[in-house]
Amino acid sequence: MSGATDAFVRFENVQKSYDGETLVVKDLNVDIPEGEFLTMLGPSGSGKTTSLMMLAGFEPATHGEIYLDGESINNVPPNKRGIGMVFQNYALFPHMTVAENLAFPLKVRKTGAAEIEEKVQRALDMVELGSFGGRRPAQLSGGQQQRVAVARALVFDPRLILMDEPLGALDKQLREQMQYEIKHIHENLGVTVVYVTHDQAEALTMSDRIAVFEDGIIQQLSTPDALYERPENSFVAQFIGENNKLSGTVREVKGKTCTVELDGGGTVKALAVNVEGVGSRTTLSLRPERVEIAPAKGAVQNQLTGEIRELIYLGDHIRTRMAVSGNEDFIVKVPNSAGNVPLAEGAKVKVGWEAGDCRALDPLAV
Numbered sequence: 066m067s068g069a070t071d072a073f074v075r076f077e078n079v080q081k082s083y084d085g086e087t088l089v090v091k092d093l094n095v096d097i098p099e100g101e102f103l104t105m106l107g108p109s110g111s112g113k114t115t116s117l118m119m120l121a122g123f124e125p126a127t128h129g130e131i132y133l134d135g136e137s138i139n140n141v142p143p144n145k146r147g148i149g150m151v152f153q154n155y156a157l158f159p160h161m162t163v164a165e166n167l168a169f170p171l172k173v174r175k176t177g178a179a180e181i182e183e184k185v186q187r188a189l190d191m192v193e194l195g196s197f198g199g200r201r202p203a204q205l206s207g208g209q210q211q212r213v214a215v216a217r218a219l220v221f222d223p224r225l226i227l228m229d230e231p232l233g234a235l236d237k238q239l240r241e242q243m244q245y246e247i248k249h250i251h252e253n254l255g256v257t258v259v260y261v262t263h264d265q266a267e268a269l270t271m272s273d274r275i276a277v278f279e280d281g282i283i284q285q286l287s288t289p290d291a292l293y294e295r296p297e298n299s300f301v302a303q304f305i306g307e308n309n310k311l312s313g314t315v316r317e318v319k320g321k322t323c324t325v326e327l328d329g330g331g332t333v334k335a336l337a338v339n340v341e342g343v344g345s346r347t348t349l350s351l352r353p354e355r356v357e358i359a360p361a362k363g364a365v366q367n368q369l370t371g372e373i374r375e376l377i378y379l380g381d382h383i384r385t386r387m388a389v390s391g392n393e394d395f396i397v398k399v400p401n402s403a404g405n406v407p408l409a410e411g412a413k414v415k416v417g418w419e420a421g422d423c424r425a426l427d428p429l430a431v
């Protein structure tokens with residue numbers, strides 16, 4: 066395939082090995098359109114940072130090609146790629162003022178003094194630190210320092226911004242606030258962002274699309290809602306959001322639906338998303354909010370009897386932990402409005418769900 070492409074960023078058959086033996090990035094193929102906010106999400110060690118470092122130019126790809134705006138950049142040094150970067154340890158120069166920190170990447174690019182002043186002020190205004198230019202980093206809070214780091218990445222109008230766990234060092238409240246700020250900056254500027262995090266809530270909040278990494282492979286690349294609603298395999302179903310698992314054997318496949326005999330008793334219908342065929346093992350994935358408790362007879366396609374183990378009152382819903390077909394950790398979120406449901410620990414009740422809300426996926430080891 067040639068470099069001629071509509072994608073703004075393209076990874077084409079990219080592999081990476083540090084030791085010449087193990088591939089930590091196995092075969093990366095991703096197209097990122099201009100203006101997109103794309104997040105690489107996955108557990109520690111799954112190859113996210115390595116992928117970002119290859120895009121930045123700090124690590125060479127062992128195999129494959131990376132394109133930026135239609136041009137191969139494999140042999141372009143990092144400082145010639147026009148990419149802004151923000152990392153967890155924001156690495157501001159402590160002896161310089163905030164304004165001098167921001168001016169630095171512009172001076173390196175030989176920008177004129179008047180233009181530097183204008184761009185620095187614009188970048189500071191963008192992160193709502195317009196009057197902080199004269200301070201030193203030590204005179205700022207952690208959140209403000211991180212905003213300066215974001216401003217410094219924006220100041221030279223980069224074509225692309227890369228962020229690697231930029232909010233990892235901040236406390237929860239500040240982290241959530243900064244997620245919205247970065248998201249809004251992205252929306253206002255329309256710049257392309259590639260973001261790395263292991264925090265799924267952060268990824269769901271900020272991204273246009275999310276690439277879920279596991280062991281050097283992208284398991285699924287989708288919009289946040291598709292990842293949650295339509296996981297394509299068990300890893301993604303488990304990694305994103307809360308997930309009820311039921312293991313069983315496929316007994317029939319008819320069109321998009323299959324019938325599964327559960328190991329713990331009972332037979333249900335499910336969407337045949339990722340199953341091998343009749344006789345194969347599968348793990349069903351079912352979101353807690355899609356389960357109905359004490360459904361009317363015939364109201365939903367699948368009904369089983371479960372036993373309530375624990376009730377936790379959470380205001381808007383009651384988190385109900387049940388034993389259902391051998392799964393002792395089956396979670397149902399019962400809306401607080403479901404007034405007349407007989408909820409009591411130890412009670413046996415029917416639970417039910419639609420086949421369309423239950424996805425038959427690759428078998429997970431129990």
Ligand code: ADP
Nearest residue numbers: 083084089107108109110111112113114115116
């Ligand atoms: P993530 O960002 O998903 O946590 P990384 O890309 O940092 O994953 O790491 C992927 C794998 O590559 C890990 O097994 C890690 O130990 C290894 N690795 C990362 N950087 C280096 C390096 N500079 N030298 C050798 N191995 C590395």
